[in-house]
Amino acid sequence: MNFINEKDEEFVYISNTKELNELLEKFTQKDLFAYKFKFKSRDYFIKLLKFLGIKIDDFENQYFYFDSSQKLHISESEFGYIWISTYGLIAMNKPTKNKFINAFKNQYTVINLLFEQAIDLSQSKKIYDVDSYNFGKLSVLTPAIFNNIIFYIELFCKAYLNLTGSKVLHTHKLNFLYQKTLETMSFKNHKDTLFQFIILDPLSKIIEHINKIPGDFREQFVKYDDNISDDTIIIFDTEELIKMQNVLEVSYDFIIDYFYSGEKSHYLETGTYKKILEKAKNSEEIENVKKMYGHLINDK
Incomplete structure (x- = not known):
C-alpha cells in the first residue's frame, strides 16, 4: 500500500x-x-x-x-x-506521542474507575452487612486502590518531570520521585501556584503514609502483597473518597493542560497564597488559610 x-x-x-x-x-x-x-x-x-x-x-x-x-x-x-x-472496533492510535503522558492517562483511567466503584459502594446501605457482597468487595478494592494510587503518583511525577525537561530516572521509589518533583517545582518557579497548593500538598499525605510503613517497603511489591509490614487500610468514607477523587481529577487536568499549554497553564500562575488570603472574609478565615497553607510559603 x-x-x-x-x-x-x-x-x-x-x-x-x-x-x-x-x-x-x-x-x-x-x-x-x-x-x-x-x-x-x-x-x-x-x-x-x-x-x-x-x-x-x-x-x-x-x-x-x-x-x-x-x-x-x-x-x-x-x-x-x-x-x-477489519479488526472491528479498536482505538485508532495512542493518545499522544509522549510515552509519559500516555502512561499517565492510562493510569488515571484505572484509578478513577476504582474510586467511582468505591464511592458507589460507600453509599450503599448494604455495605454495613458483613455478610453482604458489597462489604466483601471492600477487601478487593482496598489493595487495588492502594496499589494503583501509588502507581498513579509515580506516573504523575514522571509526567511532570518530563514536561519540565528534567531527566526521568527509571525508579519506582515514590519518595525519591516526589522530592525530585519538589526540587524541580522550586527550580522552575512553580511554587505558590495551584499546582503546589491543591495538587502536590494533598498528594504529600500519601507520601507521608508510605514513609511511615516499617521495614523495607517497596512500591513495586504492593501488587504482589509482598510488603510484610504493610497493613494499610482505606476508610470508605464517602466525603473523603470524593475529596481524593477531586484531587486526582485536578492533578490529571493539570498534566494535560501543562502538556498542551506549557508554562501558560493557569495551574502555574504564581501568587496563589495572596489570592486565597484576599478571599478571606474575616480574621478567623485568614488564620485558617495561614494554618492550611502557611507551611507551603514558609518552606523555602
Missing part, C-alpha cells in the same frame, strides 16, 4: 485503479488491517463501498458503517480521511 505523511500523520493513499484493486484484494483475502485512508477521487471510495455491498446513500446517512459479523468498521472523518478497520 502507498503510505503518505501529512502533518506528522500517516495515511494510505489510493491514487489509481491499481492501488484500489490491491485494497479490494485485501478484503477478499480477509487480511487484518486498520488505517487512515485518503482517496484521490471520491469515485474510488464509492467503488470500495459498492464492492463491500454498502450503498453510498446509506453510508452518507451517518458517515460510518459497522458490521459486527464481518468485524468491519468504516468511518469518514470531517478532517478529510476515512478510517477502515
Whole structure:
C-alpha cells in the first residue's frame, strides 16, 4: 500500500485503479488491517463501498458503517480521511506521542474507575452487612486502590518531570520521585501556584503514609502483597473518597493542560497564597488559610 505523511500523520493513499484493486484484494483475502485512508477521487471510495455491498446513500446517512459479523468498521472523518478497520472496533492510535503522558492517562483511567466503584459502594446501605457482597468487595478494592494510587503518583511525577525537561530516572521509589518533583517545582518557579497548593500538598499525605510503613517497603511489591509490614487500610468514607477523587481529577487536568499549554497553564500562575488570603472574609478565615497553607510559603 502507498503510505503518505501529512502533518506528522500517516495515511494510505489510493491514487489509481491499481492501488484500489490491491485494497479490494485485501478484503477478499480477509487480511487484518486498520488505517487512515485518503482517496484521490471520491469515485474510488464509492467503488470500495459498492464492492463491500454498502450503498453510498446509506453510508452518507451517518458517515460510518459497522458490521459486527464481518468485524468491519468504516468511518469518514470531517478532517478529510476515512478510517477502515477489519479488526472491528479498536482505538485508532495512542493518545499522544509522549510515552509519559500516555502512561499517565492510562493510569488515571484505572484509578478513577476504582474510586467511582468505591464511592458507589460507600453509599450503599448494604455495605454495613458483613455478610453482604458489597462489604466483601471492600477487601478487593482496598489493595487495588492502594496499589494503583501509588502507581498513579509515580506516573504523575514522571509526567511532570518530563514536561519540565528534567531527566526521568527509571525508579519506582515514590519518595525519591516526589522530592525530585519538589526540587524541580522550586527550580522552575512553580511554587505558590495551584499546582503546589491543591495538587502536590494533598498528594504529600500519601507520601507521608508510605514513609511511615516499617521495614523495607517497596512500591513495586504492593501488587504482589509482598510488603510484610504493610497493613494499610482505606476508610470508605464517602466525603473523603470524593475529596481524593477531586484531587486526582485536578492533578490529571493539570498534566494535560501543562502538556498542551506549557508554562501558560493557569495551574502555574504564581501568587496563589495572596489570592486565597484576599478571599478571606474575616480574621478567623485568614488564620485558617495561614494554618492550611502557611507551611507551603514558609518552606523555602
